[in-house]
Amino acid sequence: MQVQLRWTDPNTGKPSNPTLATPIAFGSDFAVMPSRLDDQAVSRMVLPNNAVEPYHALLEVGDGQLLINDRGSRIGAKVNGVALPFQPVVAGDILQIGPYEITVVAIKTAATAAIPNEPAMGTVGLSEAATAASASGGDGFGPDGTCDRQIGFLVKRRCGRTSTAGCPHCRNGQVATDTDPYRDDYDLYPGYGHYGRNYWGYHYYSNRDRYYYDPASRQVDFTEADAASFEDESDQDYEMDLDAS
Amino acid sequence: MVEGNRWLIYALGGGWGHLNRAIALARQAPHPVEILVNSPYATAVETVLEDPHITLRMLPADLSAATAPTYVQAWISQPANCLIVDTFPRGLVGELADILPKLQLPRILIHRDLNPNYIAAKNITAFVRQHYDQILIPGEPSAPLAHLPQAHGTDPWLLREADELSRVRDQVRDCWQLPSDRPVIIICATGRPDEAQRFGELLGAIAATFPHCAVRCLAHHRPPNCHPAQWISHWPGMDVLQLADLVVGGAGYNLTYECKALQIPLIALPLDRQYDRQDRRAAQHTFPVRQTSDCLSTITQRLTQWRPRPAIPRYTNGNHAALRAIMTVTRANHRPAPRG
Known part of the structure; x- marks a missing residue:
């Protein structure tokens, strides 16, 4: 089962929107959370806050439905404000783990899942599938062990993955590091890089908050790197403040 | 549903x-x-x-x-x-x-x-x-x-019809001791604490520069530098504004159009807002200023034309x-x- 989550870091204000495979562990200490459960790789979400237990809760599948299992934390794991030791979760629910309020944006079951098993960007949400196969100086990886490849269709951004496993950009390391996976696409869009009115990119740029990657429905291939780049845009600040006028 | x-x-x-x-x-x-x-x-x-x-x-x-x-x-x-x-x-x-x-x-x-x-x-x-x-x-x-x-x-x-204002006019004048024989300048202090402080400082500068005027501050909270005797806390503010000869404030929706309906000059210092373009509204309907010195000189210009205001103008709500x-x-x- 694939779960798309969304939250804003209460410390930094930075939004995150990863899509992860279950089971998903939440805690403040990456090393304390299990890397595997029942022979399944665990996506470990690090929520760095003193109110969050080192291994706080586990989002897992039971009897075909998504459940959150509070690991006996002091403050509980709440779903829509209700703390129970074990409770079902559906799309639209808000999980509260310490100061983190995590929205369950979408849940895709095996029958409908088509999201590649992508690890999330940054230090949180690195799935075991990614970390287990961490790079050891292979092609395209820098001295810090992360990928140097420039990814993103609209806006280039350093990949930063620790592994090629599950990467949709290099296709598990099968695309040469000096090859832009979008090379052929750019031939179709000579105005690439121009987002002003009357350029083809204007439409995509203006509607960028609507995009998500859903191969099942063949929605726009708007890559995570593009999304991450746009997070820095000032207009992302709209609709964030209840005191605005 | x-x-x-x-x-x-x-x-x-x-x-x-x-x-x-x-x-x-x-x-x-x-x-x-x-x-x-x-x-x-x-x-x-x-x-x-x-x-x-x-x-x-x-x-x-x-x-x-x-x-x-x-x-x-x-x-x-x-x-x-x-x-x-x-x-x-x-x-x-x-x-x-x-x-x-x-x-x-x-x-x-x-x-x-x-x-x-x-x-x-x-x-x-x-x-x-x-x-x-x-x-x-x-x-x-x-x-x-x-x-x-x-x-x-x-x-x-608008929150008040012209006839509603007429009915409360004398009562409000008495309540807040607003004179009718000399100019009344009302500073409308709204916004964030730092903005309220700026209006408080502006109040002090206006009161010192125009001692022959009655200078008051209309605000929900009394700004710093505002003497309690100068402070008016009243809702709807239009009840008080009707008695002003000049108004100084931001260029938010209410104040701008209340002053416009009452035909009272608004000397506006547009406030920076995420969604509202007060600059634009101020340029269309007010006397926009940026600095205290500009505000004082604009007040001086307007006061040269001062004479007791007639009855409340008719306006469409x-x-x-x-x-x-x-x-x-x-x-x-x-x-x-x-x-x-």
């Missing part, structure tokens, strides 16, 4: 504008009106709002941008026959974007000027075109959505036309309740 004879007005947003505009409309409504607000001034207004048909529903203070949508959704689910949304078509934190497409109620947007960057970033034009039955534009015909087919312009909406327009939509755009 069960329908009821009630209007819901979504008026979330900081400051006075959303609150006062919603109440100005609600006072004309033929049905009970419930207004969802989070203005810091709402609690104070509720204590003096003598209209049993208007309910102010305060958004709980401990809600965040992430938790407010659940509350808003529950609030909209109550029986009503009309949803009126002030200023933010998708909701203040975007929460209405998910709610409106499923809502079986006529939807009306109150549209004042908005930052075009917000319009572009959130694809507001297409959203409003699709999800609102009517757009009411009180007093700002050049607002960015005015070109949409469901747009309907009215005069600005746009909320009457708004009421007629809304009634047309609620009757014609009846949406049946969903089945099952």
